[in-house]
Amino acid sequence: MSAHTTTEDRTAAIAPPLLEVRNLVVRYGKNTAPAVDDVSFTIGQGETLGLIGESGSGKTTIGRAILGLVPVASGRILFQGRDITQASAAQRRALRGELRAVFQDPYSSLDPRQTIGQAIGEPLRVAGTSRGDRLSRITAVLDAVGLPAASAARYPREFSGGQRQRIAIARALITDPVLVVCDEAVSALDLSTQAQVLNLLASLRERSELGYLFIAHDMAVVEFLAQRIVVLNRGRVVEEGTTAEVVGNPKEHYTRVLMAASPVPDPDEQARRRETWRALRASAATDAA
Ligand SMILES: Nc1ncnc2c1ncn2[C@@H]1O[C@H](COP(=O)(O)OP(=O)(O)O)[C@@H](O)[C@H]1O
Numbered sequence: 690m691s692a693h694t695t696t697e698d699r700t701a702a703i704a705p706p707l708l709e710v711r712n713l714v715v716r717y718g719k720n721t722a723p724a725v726d727d728v729s730f731t732i733g734q735g736e737t738l739g740l741i742g743e744s745g746s747g748k749t750t751i752g753r754a755i756l757g758l759v760p761v762a763s764g765r766i767l768f769q770g771r772d773i774t775q776a777s778a779a780q781r782r783a784l785r786g787e788l789r790a791v792f793q794d795p796y797s798s799l800d801p802r803q804t805i806g807q808a809i810g811e812p813l814r815v816a817g818t819s820r821g822d823r824l825s826r827i828t829a830v831l832d833a834v835g836l837p838a839a840s841a842a843r844y845p846r847e848f849s850g851g852q853r854q855r856i857a858i859a860r861a862l863i864t865d866p867v868l869v870v871c872d873e874a875v876s877a878l879d880l881s882t883q884a885q886v887l888n889l890l891a892s893l894r895e896r897s898e899l900g901y902l903f904i905a906h907d908m909a910v911v912e913f914l915a916q917r918i919v920v921l922n923r924g925r926v927v928e929e930g931t932t933a934e935v936v937g938n939p940k941e942h943y944t945r946v947l948m949a950a951s952p953v954p955d956p957d958e959q960a961r962r963r964e965t966w967r968a969l970r971a972s973a974a975t976d977a978a
């Protein structure tokens with residue numbers, strides 16, 4: 690090992706993680722159970738953390754808390770070492786370029802009257818970037834997500850679901866973020882388009898130190914992209930580990946049930962999985978009784 694490597698290692702050890710969520714609690718109502726209950730995890734620079742759990746387990750709420758879209762009841766959220774738990778609107782605006790989001794349904798988030806170029810360039814326009822710089826960035830980011838430069842002059846209705854998801858990704862990337870929260874970003878797409886968009890997300894990560902919080906209910910999708918996985922059940926973390934650990938040797942029955950529920954392309958395989966899923970659910974019901 691050279692002295693240079695040692696210095697780098699030391700720097701890496703000192704640099705704070707990209708994101709740190711500590712004992713996060715989020716409540717929607719006073720008398721209901723918290724939607725997110727004492728959740729902690731860390732995302733390193735350039736790392737993809739998969740967040741998985743059944744519907745209603747609190748995944749979206751965690752993403753929204755990180756993005757400042759729901760109030761935090763207790764706990765802390767640190768972004769690159771800075772406490773953003775109670776960030777003001779102005780502080781949130783300052784974070785907008787570094788911390789971005791891609792949601793499930795890009796159609797509803799794209800204004801039908803805005804061209805793709807206007808939609809993608811919006812964050813730069815807000816930041817005061819000149820028109821010339823904007824246009825060259827738009828072209829570059831369209832290219833990065835595999836869309837022709839001419840797409841900039843067209844409207845959302847002219848694109849397929851998969852293309853619109855690429856547009857949403859382009860809009861997230863145009864500010865050169867360090868962390869993108871992807872909430873069910875491929876869930877609405879058919880399997881082959883899912884694979885394309887997942888490959889795209891993976892290749893974008895390779896080119897820069899981009900980290901993802903990758904939220905999905907489908908283990909097959911999470912397994913593809915995530916280096917580590919956090920499993921959520923009723924607002925709580927029930928299992929956490931590297932993807933190999935969680936997928937290869939799940940500790941929790943709940944995790945095995947989630948894995949058995951993953952849709953797969955082969956219908957026979959899918960039927961087998963569905964059978965497994967049914968059996969696991971039946972045994973879970975017996976356990977609970
Ligand atoms: N705006 C809201 N108002 C009240 N309850 C909500 C709201 N959003 C989510 N919840 C509840 O919080 C829990 C977690 O929801 P959510 O974070 O959307 O889960 P997931 O994304 O894992 O499906 C669920 O019980 C859900 O019903």
Ligand SMILES: [Mg+2]
Nearest residue numbers: 748749750873
């Ligand atoms: Mg959700």
